[in-house]
């Protein structure tokens with residue numbers, strides 16, 4: 482095993498990797514931007530090195546500087562986390578050329594899966610079913626129309642270099658195609674510097690089901706079952722679970738074998754994920770392979786009982802996987818909610834500010850993978866995902882009840898978050914039945930994002946508002962304490978947590 486690893490990331494995933502290293506007895510080196518000088522990942526690592534100003538293009542994305550830091554501090558490996566440099570083939574290659582280990586797949590595998598059109602060609606050659614469509618960028622609108630007519634409308638235009646849902650356009654009729662192609666090209670050029678756009682059949686009402694893959698350097702490639710990630714907004718995942726209500730053991734085995742075939746075709750090593758669309762008839766289609774650890778990896782860890790990040794490090798260090806495929810059957814049910822600094826009742830507008838109070842849920846089956854603490858400043862430089870709340874329970878119904886309980890325990894004051902939205906989803910009868918598709922959230926957005934006042938909170942907030950008003954009238958103070966009393970942040974007025982609660986529920990002016 483390595484003796485020292487540089488963690489080329491920030492936020493919750495940096496902490497996640499640091500924790501995995503600590504348990505393996507590996508020393509860690511954090512890197513940070515000026516905006517993150519007081520971030521938890523900086524404090525938790527054994528060493529920390531400032532790498533630049535707040536914009537990630539001048540700090541977390543400056544690969545050469547990170548490699549130079551790793552060499553200077555004597556780290557043997559770099560873990561890229563997700564996002565940032567994790568899927569840049571040039572970075573994986575530069576790390577290797579510098580005599581260090583990239584904790585991820587070989588640069589060649591990242592390249593093979595990096596372009597959607599190249600990945601589709603590779604998948605087809607490996608006998609993997611892909612969404613019907615073409616495998617090269619279209620020349621012009623006439624060619625696009627001709628191709629679309631062979632598959633039938635609706636079709637989906639996609640950027641070959643795409644990611645994060647950018648450069649995608651649904652086209653429902655022939656006369657909309659030329660304009661949609663133009664705007665998809667423009668968006669792709671701006672986002673990726675590459676305006677190649679191809680075309681897929683648009684699948685109506687499918688689920689997003691992905692398969693976790695784990696491969697070592699000695700030829701073993703295993704799959705760790707599926708994650709269902711259909712609760713999406715603008716093609717971005719919000720809630721993930723494992724297993725999926727739509728996947729039988731037989732389908733799991735088939736999709737798993739397909740994912741393993743795709744990984745083998747790419748010469749894959751380390752942890753990766755094959756994403757599929759699963760239609761209502763049980764047909765599945767390969768979308769793409771993500772060549773890194775995913776945000777939603779904890780749900781797989783909980784139902785399969787292993788630490789994926791530790792295995793990433795072990796495999797990168799050359800260890801053999803000691804498992805066989807038959808060792809992996811999901812146990813119980815896990816759900817993850819992404820806690821973001823976005824305001825659901827205001828179109829998911831990013832919210833910024835200081836987290837002045839944070840209370841984390843606990844108890845049986847609750848896991849918090851976060852990168853924030855009371856006092857953290859949430860700005861606009863980085864991704865709005867602050868943390869992931871994950872639960873594990875014997876059944877899906879119990880997991881939903883547990884998630885709801887954990888969300889009610891969670892308090893984040895000072896900024897708006899997605900917490901209330903997740904509570905509404907947990908209460909939704911269709912979600913509870915598992916009757917969801919990738920369009921489900923968008924179709925129910927209005928009902929799921931209205932401000933939420935659960936009875937309990939409103940009662941407590943009403944008491945808080947009365948106490949605060951009374952204290953103001955008499956010039957006294959409300960002291961915190963007693964069962965259920967929110968504790969005030971250190972150094973502030975003792976009653977400010979009460980006041981904040983009353984304000985949040987709209988019972989006191991801001």
Ligand code: ADP
Pocket residue numbers: 612637643644645646647681682683684685689713716756758768769919
């Ligand atoms: P990106 O890399 O930009 O995230 P993906 O190919 O992974 O793009 O697709 C993102 C999401 O878009 C999927 O999870 C799914 O919700 C939707 N999607 C992609 N392809 C199709 C398709 N052919 N038909 C219907 N929905 C699709």
